[in-house]
Amino acid sequence: MNSSGKTALLHYWLTGMRGGENVLAELCRHFPDAEIFTHAAIPENLSPEITKHPIHESFIARLPWGRKHCRSYLPLMFSASRKWDLSPFELIFSSESGPAKAIRKPEKSKHICYCHTPMRYLWDMYDEYYCSASLLGKAAMRLFRDSLREQDKRSAECVDLFLANSRFVAERIKRIYGRDSTVIYPPVDIDFFSAAEKRERTYFLFVGELVCYKRPDLVLDAFARLQKEKLFVCGKGPMRRELEKRATPNVRFQDHVSREELRELYAGAKALIFPGIEDFGIVPVEAMAAGCPVIAMDRGGTAETVLHGKTGLLMKQQTSACILNALEELASMNFLPEDFKAQTAKFHGRNFHAGIEKALSRIVRG
Numbered sequence: 385m386n387s388s389g390k391t392a393l394l395h396y397w398l399t400g401m402r403g404g405e406n407v408l409a410e411l412c413r414h415f416p417d418a419e420i421f422t423h424a425a426i427p428e429n430l431s432p433e434i435t436k437h438p439i440h441e442s443f444i445a446r447l448p449w450g451r452k453h454c455r456s457y458l459p460l461m462f463s464a465s466r467k468w469d470l471s472p473f474e475l476i477f478s479s480e481s482g483p484a485k486a487i488r489k490p491e492k493s494k495h496i497c498y499c500h501t502p503m504r505y506l507w508d509m510y511d512e513y514y515c516s517a518s519l520l521g522k523a524a525m526r527l528f529r530d531s532l533r534e535q536d537k538r539s540a541e542c543v544d545l546f547l548a549n550s551r552f553v554a555e556r557i558k559r560i561y562g563r564d565s566t567v568i569y570p571p572v573d574i575d576f577f578s579a580a581e582k583r584e585r586t587y588f589l590f591v592g593e594l595v596c597y598k599r600p601d602l603v604l605d606a607f608a609r610l611q612k613e614k615l616f617v618c619g620k621g622p623m624r625r626e627l628e629k630r631a632t633p634n635v636r637f638q639d640h641v642s643r644e645e646l647r648e649l650y651a652g653a654k655a656l657i658f659p660g661i662e663d664f665g666i667v668p669v670e671a672m673a674a675g676c677p678v679i680a681m682d683r684g685g686t687a688e689t690v691l692h693g694k695t696g697l698l699m700k701q702q703t704s705a706c707i708l709n710a711l712e713e714l715a716s717m718n719f720l721p722e723d724f725k726a727q728t729a730k731f732h733g734r735n736f737h738a739g740i741e742k743a744l745s746r747i748v749r750g
Contacts, residue, residue: 391418392473396461396482397444397454398425398434403570403666404500407549408479409433410571410733411498414740415477421468422484423461424454442467459528462486462535475744478543481663486539494747497543498568501553501663502560503536537561545747547739549664550685568739572666572731576643577673580651587614588711589653589676591646591667594621598660601627605704606657608632610711615657618649650674655714659702662686672696673728677719679710689731694723 393415395408412418412433420437423444427435442464444450444457461483470476471490478485481500489495537560540546546565548554554565588607592598600617604627607615615635617627628637641649647670650656656671656678664685668678672689678696680686690696697714699706 390473391415391475391477392470393418393420393437394465394476394478394480394484394487395420395422396480396484398422398430398439399451399454400426400429401431403664404479404481405430405434406666407498407500407570410736411477411479411740412437414737415475418477419473421470423457423464424451426451440468458483459532462532462539465539483536483539485543486535487542489542494544495542496545496547496743496747497540498547498549499553499557499565500549500570502556503532504663545743547743550688552684552688553663566739566743568736568743569731570664570666571733571736572669572673572728574669574673574728574732577647577650577670578675578725578728580647580674582675583648583652585652585654585676587616587653589616589618589649589656589671590658591618591649591656591671592658592660594619594623594627596623599702601630602659602702602704602707603657604631604635606707606711607635609704609708610634613711616649616653618646646670647674650676655679655696655711657707658686659699659707660684661702665689668696669728669731672724675719675721675724677714677717679707679714689727691723691727693717695719695727 393411409431418437420439423442425439425441444454444461444464447457465484465486466488468487470487473493476493476495478497480497482503485497540561540563546557546563547568548557548565549570551567554567557563557565590600590603594600611632611634616638617635618638618641620639650671651674653676656668656676658668658678658680661681661684668680668686669689671678672695678690680690680698682698682700690698692698697710699710
């Protein structure tokens with residue numbers, strides 16, 4: 385699978401396992417001899433697929449609280465990336481939604497960037513992040529925004545080939561960087577989630593970090609009017625305390641759960657409610673693999689993953705009223721296992737690896 389020559393894998397920071405880090409773990413499988421470069425790493429929070437590779441941190445990790453609060457040093461990360469010595473590597477493969485791609489690319493190297501999204505907090509979702517920031521955070525965002533945007537644009541110039549995790553992100557890459565990209569959907573463990581045991585579906589489910597842009601508030605507003613229906617909110621984040629205060633008795637919160645427990649939650653849910661606008665959104669695909677319908681937005685990655693009327697329902701607007709309308713429509717619908725199976729097969733890990741091989745053939749071996 386691996387290309388000839390040495391490979392460097394770049395990732396913005398490695399402080400926990402989320403969607404981007406799960407993609408990196410798959411890239412580690414694809415490039416078993418690769419070395420990893422990142423701004424900060426907390427190995428005990430990472431999967432074995434990542435930690436078995438040599439990990440090189442930038443000077444960000446050596447700054448005060450540089451590992452635990454590395455995001456606070458974002459304005460320094462572009463210059464930190466340029467200090468990496470990548471001269472031994474023929475292939476540089478960045479897994480990116482941050483500044484790690486801002487490297488000094490050696491003349492004989494090729495750079496492929498798998499872009500989860502151009503930085504949302506600098507571009508499309510700047511206003512949303514600004515509104516939820518602290519006073520100090522707001523001041524920093526105003527001070528550094530223009531400079532960071534310019535550096536981010538320049539960082540794209542050293543990329544030979546962009547890969548996007550969805551058509552939605554490909555449009556962003558074109559609009560912001562002026563570059564075309566090839567869409568390769570991120571890998572989802574379809575086999576694991578489709579192995580969920582069948583059980584009675586008795587509740588609704590929200591899964592995700594409790595932050596503003598994922599709109600858990602809309603879900604709670606809807607279920608305040610549906611107190612005969614149970615809702616499980618699975619996740620934690622800065623909105624947790626506020627949401628618990630406004631929750632009605634039919635809403636139950638759960639913190640982090642294991643993958644096995646999450647699979648069982650999907651298997652027992654009438655539907656996953658996912659009202660955020662995501663770059664891709666792995667959670668809805670996991671849910672569908674477990675046979676759970678999804679109510680999501682007809683924008684962002686879910687517009688590409690959820691088949692309206694077949695594996696769930698797509699909403700035109702981000703409102704609690706739209707969620708209520710979708711729940712009413714869902715009650716009269718029947719979903720077929722073969723539709724879930726056919727749709728989620730598109731996001732199987734083998735398709736991700738096949739896409740990476742095609743990209744290598746284009747840029748490295750062509």
